[in-house]
Amino acid sequence: MKKTIITTLLICIAPFILMAQQTNDLSPEEIDAFKIQCQERVDAFQMGLEVIADKSQNADIKSHYIKTIPEMFMGEGDPWTDTNGGKHAAVKMQVSSISSGKTTDIPLKQYLQRLRNMPYTSVELKKAKTCMISNLYKVSDNLYMGTCTFFQYFTGQSGDNVVYRDYTQKEVDVYIRRVADGSLGSYWDMKFGDINVTETQKL
Secondary structure, X not given: OXXXXXXXXXXXXXXXXXXXXXXXXXXXXXXXXXXXXXXXXXXXXXXXXXXXXXXXXXXXXXXXXXXXXXXHEHHHHOOEEOOOOOXXXXXXXXXXXXXXXXXXXXXXXXXXXXXXXOOOOEEEEEEOOOOEEEEEEEEEOOEEEEEEEEEEEEEEEEOOEEEEEEEEEEEEEEEEEEEEEOOOEEEEEEXXXXXXXXXXXXX
Protein backbone atom coordinates (compact mmCIF):
# COMPACT_ATOMS: atom_id res chain seq x y z
CA MET A 1 0.00 0.00 0.00
CA LYS A 2 1.36 3.39 -0.90
CA LYS A 3 2.29 5.54 2.08
CA THR A 4 1.64 8.85 0.37
CA ILE A 5 -1.73 10.28 1.28
CA ILE A 6 -3.75 11.30 -1.72
CA THR A 7 -5.78 14.05 -0.19
CA THR A 8 -9.21 15.15 -1.24
CA LEU A 9 -10.92 18.33 -0.44
CA LEU A 10 -13.99 18.56 1.75
CA ILE A 11 -14.60 22.14 2.80
CA CYS A 12 -17.25 22.35 5.47
CA ILE A 13 -20.02 24.89 5.28
CA ALA A 14 -21.37 27.33 7.88
CA PRO A 15 -20.91 28.54 10.54
CA PHE A 16 -18.03 30.84 9.64
CA ILE A 17 -15.84 32.60 12.18
CA LEU A 18 -15.00 36.06 10.86
CA MET A 19 -12.58 38.55 12.36
CA ALA A 20 -14.83 41.56 12.79
CA GLN A 21 -12.00 44.01 13.41
CA GLN A 22 -10.73 43.37 9.88
CA THR A 23 -14.09 43.27 8.10
CA ASN A 24 -16.02 46.13 9.69
CA ASP A 25 -16.96 47.49 6.26
CA LEU A 26 -18.90 44.30 5.43
CA SER A 27 -22.55 44.09 6.37
CA PRO A 28 -24.13 41.04 8.06
CA GLU A 29 -26.08 40.48 4.85
CA GLU A 30 -22.85 40.34 2.83
CA ILE A 31 -21.26 37.91 5.28
CA ASP A 32 -24.36 35.70 5.07
CA ALA A 33 -24.04 35.79 1.28
CA PHE A 34 -20.49 34.46 1.63
CA LYS A 35 -21.78 31.50 3.63
CA ILE A 36 -24.44 30.64 1.05
CA GLN A 37 -22.08 30.93 -1.91
CA CYS A 38 -19.41 28.87 -0.20
CA GLN A 39 -21.93 26.14 0.61
CA GLU A 40 -22.98 25.92 -3.03
CA ARG A 41 -19.39 25.76 -4.27
CA VAL A 42 -18.31 23.25 -1.65
CA ASP A 43 -21.23 20.93 -2.38
CA ALA A 44 -20.39 20.96 -6.10
CA PHE A 45 -16.67 20.52 -5.42
CA GLN A 46 -17.18 17.62 -3.03
CA MET A 47 -19.50 15.83 -5.44
CA GLY A 48 -16.99 16.24 -8.25
CA LEU A 49 -14.13 14.81 -6.21
CA GLU A 50 -16.21 11.81 -5.19
CA VAL A 51 -17.12 11.12 -8.83
CA ILE A 52 -13.50 11.41 -9.98
CA ALA A 53 -12.31 9.01 -7.27
CA ASP A 54 -15.09 6.44 -7.82
CA LYS A 55 -13.83 3.60 -10.00
CA SER A 56 -17.39 2.65 -11.02
CA GLN A 57 -18.16 6.03 -12.59
CA ASN A 58 -18.26 6.59 -16.33
CA ALA A 59 -14.97 7.89 -17.77
CA ASP A 60 -16.69 10.74 -19.62
CA ILE A 61 -18.32 11.95 -16.42
CA LYS A 62 -14.98 11.86 -14.61
CA SER A 63 -13.42 13.89 -17.43
CA HIS A 64 -16.23 16.46 -17.16
CA TYR A 65 -15.45 17.14 -13.50
CA ILE A 66 -11.70 17.18 -14.08
CA LYS A 67 -12.33 19.90 -16.65
CA THR A 68 -14.84 22.00 -14.67
CA ILE A 69 -13.53 21.81 -11.08
CA PRO A 70 -10.60 24.17 -11.80
CA GLU A 71 -13.17 26.89 -12.59
CA MET A 72 -13.75 27.14 -8.82
CA PHE A 73 -10.12 28.19 -8.28
CA MET A 74 -8.04 31.25 -9.01
CA GLY A 75 -6.64 31.06 -12.52
CA GLU A 76 -8.74 27.96 -13.24
CA GLY A 77 -5.73 25.80 -12.47
CA ASP A 78 -3.27 27.87 -14.54
CA PRO A 79 -0.84 30.68 -13.57
CA TRP A 80 -2.80 33.86 -12.86
CA THR A 81 -2.45 37.62 -12.38
CA ASP A 82 -4.11 39.51 -9.52
CA THR A 83 -5.81 42.90 -9.75
CA ASN A 84 -2.56 44.68 -8.86
CA GLY A 85 -0.64 42.95 -11.64
CA GLY A 86 1.06 40.42 -9.37
CA LYS A 87 1.97 37.11 -10.97
CA HIS A 88 1.04 33.83 -9.27
CA ALA A 89 1.83 30.19 -9.98
CA ALA A 90 -0.98 27.70 -10.65
CA VAL A 91 -3.01 26.80 -7.55
CA LYS A 92 -1.50 23.87 -5.68
CA MET A 93 -2.93 20.99 -3.68
CA GLN A 94 -0.66 19.81 -0.86
CA VAL A 95 -0.45 16.12 0.04
CA SER A 96 1.32 14.59 3.03
CA SER A 97 3.13 11.37 3.86
CA ILE A 98 2.72 9.92 7.34
CA SER A 99 5.77 7.70 6.90
CA SER A 100 8.17 10.52 5.99
CA GLY A 101 6.40 13.39 7.72
CA LYS A 102 6.86 15.48 4.57
CA THR A 103 4.39 17.37 2.42
CA THR A 104 4.41 17.73 -1.37
CA ASP A 105 2.82 20.45 -3.49
CA ILE A 106 0.98 19.27 -6.60
CA PRO A 107 -0.61 21.60 -9.19
CA LEU A 108 -4.41 21.40 -9.09
CA LYS A 109 -4.89 19.88 -12.54
CA GLN A 110 -2.26 17.22 -11.89
CA TYR A 111 -3.87 16.44 -8.53
CA LEU A 112 -7.24 15.78 -10.15
CA GLN A 113 -5.64 13.34 -12.58
CA ARG A 114 -3.98 11.54 -9.66
CA LEU A 115 -7.32 11.41 -7.87
CA ARG A 116 -8.85 9.58 -10.83
CA ASN A 117 -6.04 7.00 -10.67
CA MET A 118 -6.13 6.34 -6.93
CA PRO A 119 -5.37 2.69 -6.02
CA TYR A 120 -8.79 2.15 -4.40
CA THR A 121 -12.09 0.71 -5.60
CA SER A 122 -14.10 3.17 -3.48
CA VAL A 123 -13.53 6.36 -1.49
CA GLU A 124 -15.53 7.91 1.35
CA LEU A 125 -15.19 11.54 2.38
CA LYS A 126 -16.77 12.62 5.64
CA LYS A 127 -16.84 15.94 7.48
CA ALA A 128 -15.06 15.72 10.82
CA LYS A 129 -15.49 19.19 12.36
CA THR A 130 -16.98 22.61 11.77
CA CYS A 131 -15.29 24.71 9.13
CA MET A 132 -13.91 28.14 10.05
CA ILE A 133 -13.04 31.15 7.92
CA SER A 134 -10.54 33.40 9.69
CA ASN A 135 -8.14 36.22 8.92
CA LEU A 136 -10.58 37.76 6.48
CA TYR A 137 -9.08 41.05 5.38
CA LYS A 138 -9.42 43.62 2.63
CA VAL A 139 -6.77 43.25 -0.08
CA SER A 140 -7.95 46.10 -2.30
CA ASP A 141 -11.19 47.74 -3.36
CA ASN A 142 -13.89 45.06 -3.58
CA LEU A 143 -11.45 42.20 -2.89
CA TYR A 144 -11.14 40.23 0.36
CA MET A 145 -8.99 37.26 1.24
CA GLY A 146 -9.29 34.76 4.07
CA THR A 147 -8.29 31.31 5.21
CA CYS A 148 -10.69 28.39 5.57
CA THR A 149 -9.66 25.64 7.99
CA PHE A 150 -11.45 22.34 7.45
CA PHE A 151 -11.29 18.80 8.74
CA GLN A 152 -12.16 15.46 7.16
CA TYR A 153 -12.02 11.71 7.38
CA PHE A 154 -10.76 9.91 4.30
CA THR A 155 -11.36 6.18 3.74
CA GLY A 156 -10.03 4.14 0.83
CA GLN A 157 -11.25 0.59 0.18
CA SER A 158 -10.03 -2.24 -2.01
CA GLY A 159 -12.96 -4.55 -2.57
CA ASP A 160 -14.63 -5.04 0.82
CA ASN A 161 -11.48 -4.20 2.77
CA VAL A 162 -10.57 -0.80 4.22
CA VAL A 163 -6.91 -0.33 3.35
CA TYR A 164 -6.40 3.29 4.36
CA ARG A 165 -8.14 5.76 6.67
CA ASP A 166 -6.99 9.10 8.00
CA TYR A 167 -8.06 12.31 9.70
CA THR A 168 -6.71 15.52 8.16
CA GLN A 169 -6.73 19.21 8.96
CA LYS A 170 -6.28 21.51 5.97
CA GLU A 171 -6.35 25.18 5.09
CA VAL A 172 -7.46 26.77 1.84
CA ASP A 173 -7.07 30.38 0.72
CA VAL A 174 -10.40 32.01 -0.13
CA TYR A 175 -10.73 35.04 -2.40
CA ILE A 176 -13.97 37.06 -2.38
CA ARG A 177 -14.46 39.76 -4.99
CA ARG A 178 -17.36 42.12 -5.66
CA VAL A 179 -18.24 42.05 -9.36
CA ALA A 180 -20.31 44.75 -11.05
CA ASP A 181 -22.66 43.49 -13.76
CA GLY A 182 -24.65 45.82 -15.94
CA SER A 183 -27.76 43.65 -15.96
CA LEU A 184 -27.53 41.91 -12.57
CA GLY A 185 -26.05 44.71 -10.49
CA SER A 186 -23.18 43.80 -8.15
CA TYR A 187 -22.57 40.37 -6.68
CA TRP A 188 -19.85 38.50 -4.78
CA ASP A 189 -17.66 36.02 -6.61
CA MET A 190 -15.73 33.45 -4.55
CA LYS A 191 -12.67 31.51 -5.68
CA PHE A 192 -10.44 29.06 -3.85
CA GLY A 193 -6.66 29.25 -3.76
CA ASP A 194 -3.89 26.99 -2.51
CA ILE A 195 -4.73 24.01 -0.29
CA ASN A 196 -2.28 23.21 2.53
CA VAL A 197 -2.18 20.25 4.92
CA THR A 198 -1.61 21.31 8.52
CA GLU A 199 -2.06 17.93 10.26
CA THR A 200 -2.66 14.30 9.27
CA GLN A 201 -3.36 11.37 11.58
CA LYS A 202 -3.67 7.77 10.39
CA LEU A 203 -6.67 5.97 11.86
